[in-house]
Amino acid sequence: MLTLRKPMAFLKKDFLMEVSYRFSFVLQFASIFFSVVMFYFVAKLLGEAPSVQKSLSEYGGNYFSFVLIGIAFSNFLSVGLGSFSTNIRSEQMIGTLEAMLVTPTTLSNIVLSSSQWSFAFTSLRVGIYLLIGGLFFGVSFTGAAVLPALLALVLTVVAFSSLGIISASFIMIFKRGDPIAFAITTSSTLLGGVYYPISILPGWLQSLSYLFPITYSLRAIRLSLLQGAGFGEVGGDLLALVLFSCITLPISLVCFRFAVARAKRDGSLAHY
Amino acid sequence: MTDVVLETHNLTKEFIRRKGLSSPRNPFDKTVFTAVKGVELTVQRGEVFGLLGPNGAGKTTLTKMLCTLLLPSAGSAKVCGYDLARQQGKVKSKIALISSEERSFYWRLNGRQNLDFFAALHGIPKKIARQRIEEVLEIVDMTEAASRRFQEYSTGMKQRMGLARGLLADPEIFFMDEPTKGLDPIATWQFHDFIRNRLAEAGKTVIVATHHLAEAEQICDRVGIMYAGEMRASGPVKELTGDSTLSDFFRDLVEQTMVERTGN
Structure with a gap:
């Protein structure tokens, strides 16, 4: 139980901090609703156009x-890429990082x-996106294959987090202006099929999109949730995510270790 | 019987700064600034040791190194028998750092919630932590105020919360960096009283970095005087100063050091 004590303490502290800003807390949920409504009308505008039907037939x-599903799950991209660096920077700025580092808790545990x-x-936000879509706008998840979608989600979090840890390493040394998160977020949103299927992109851009x-x-998540695709059908995508994580996770850990050692040597661990 | 809890040998910290864009012709040129130079220090269990020196003398850098927040560039140190460079986790389980930095707490949380969080980081099990938090709140006389948000506290209360946090894990060594900065005379007196009558009497070791000489004279068993990163003198206050005051001794030492360094 003691091993969970520290992570649980962070969860509790961050929850208390979040709800202490009540208006902002409520507003974040309201923004989900407005975002869903906006895309509902965009979808209505596109309607049943044959070109749309053809591109989305899959x-x-x-x-x-x-x-x-694109806007809901791309939230994990933002949080995976940004949360490690944002949180470490936030602790540096409010001045609590040094107080934490003097306790017998490793920096990697803190991050x-x-x-x-x-x-x-x-x-929670993703759940609300799907709930609003299902309850108010007729999106059907009746035939959804939940397990492959969940596995895809876990692998997605690991893959995005690896990139996020590389980004946090950058922030630890250079403090601001992280080009990694910027480049990956922009490219992923442009090429990853968040708002439109990658099949409408020119061939060379489609090839590039497979790098992300x-x-x-x-x-994988769309096919599982909307078409009920099982492990066999999304296996290729899951494998790609596993491979991606196998490559980026060790790199991210090496980068992070290097950044921490450098910051401790330079004395800039708590600088911002 | 003496029991050494802290010893350093030739402990040195150099900061390397690259010139970067301030020197466009040679952006990769480096300058080396030695913040702490070859410090030899021994502190016994139960001692109150004062690290004295003007601003920029290296007191905070030395304190941060001993708290594992900075890696030494050279030399070695043992804290409670653990190697500073190789056994950082063990070292951290034996120490507490109390600074005047009031931003080291979460201002939106109340005192008790803050302590609960830091108790978890110290690995104190939840049940024990609950009891320990109430004990330390009582020690620093903050029980009633503990349900108020940290941002509502006065400077003195914030400082007492810093002390409460330091007491949580019952460490052997308390490092205090300018602990009375910003405190009024009464709060300062209470703080000194706490160090002498609660911590020192309980056999805790206290290392206070300060530039308030009167404070050091009042609470420290021994002092070490730093100037430009070097430990220029150390020993019991009375032995160092003889018939003069610590203030006079300090001024003479600084002047002598400046003459040595500049040659005039």
Whole structure:
């Protein structure tokens, strides 16, 4: 139980901090509703156009269902990429990082634990996206294959987090202006099929899109949730995510160790 | 019987700064600044040791190194028998750092919630932590205020919370960096009283970095005087100063050091 004590303490602390800003807390949920409504009308505008139907045939042909999953699950991209660096920077700025580092808690534990709330809150947000879509806008998840979708989600979190830890390493040394998160977020949103299927991109851009894990994540999750695709059908995408994580996770840990050692040597661990 | 809880040998900290864009012709040129130079220090269990020196003398850098927040560039140190460089986790389980930095707490949380969080980071099991938090709140006389948000506390109360946090894990060594900065005379007096009558009497070792000489004279068994990163003198206050005051001794030492360094 003691091993969970520290992560749970971070979760509790971050929850208490979040709800202490009540208006902002409520507003975040309201923004989900407005975002869903906006895309509902965009979907209505596109309607049943044959070109839309053709591009989305793989996912059932409905743009609203397609984009709902895209915007909901791309939240994990933002949080995976940004939460580690954002949280470490936030602790540096409010001045609590040194107080934490004097306790027998490793920096890697601090960085990982301080991101739990972001992931938990994002999971809640994604759930609300899907709930609003299902309850108010007719998106059907009746035939959804939940297990492959969940596995894809876990692998997605690992893959995005690896990139996020590389980004946090950068922030630890250079403090601001992290190019990694910027480049990956922009490219993933553009090429990963968040708002439109990658099949509408020119061939060379489609090839580029396979370099980003979000392409595999969204395809696996959409196929599982909207078309009830099982492990066999999304196995290729899951494998790609596993491979991606196997490559980036060790690199991220090496980068992080290097960054911590460098910051401790330079005396800039708590600088911002 | 003496029992050494802290010893350093040739402990040195150099900061390397690259010139970067301030020197466009040679952006990769480096300058080395030695913040702490070859410090030899021994502190016994139960001692109150004062690290004295003007601003920039290296007191905070030395304190941060001994708290594992900075890696030494050279030399070695043992804290409670553990190697500073190789056994950082063990070292951290034996120490507490109390600074005047009031931003080291979460201002939106109340005192008790803050302590609960830091107790968890110290690995104190939840049940024991609950009891321990109430004990330390009582020690620092903050029980009633503990349900108020940290941001509502006065400077003195914030400082007492810092002390409460330091007491949580019952450490052997308390490092205090300018602990009375910003405190009024009464709060300062209470703080000194606490160090002498609660911590020192309980056999705790206290290392206070300060530039308030009167404070050091009042609470410290021994002092070490730092100047420009070097430990220029150390020993019991009375032995160092003889018939003069610590203030006079300090001024003479600084002047002598400046003459040595500048040659005039």
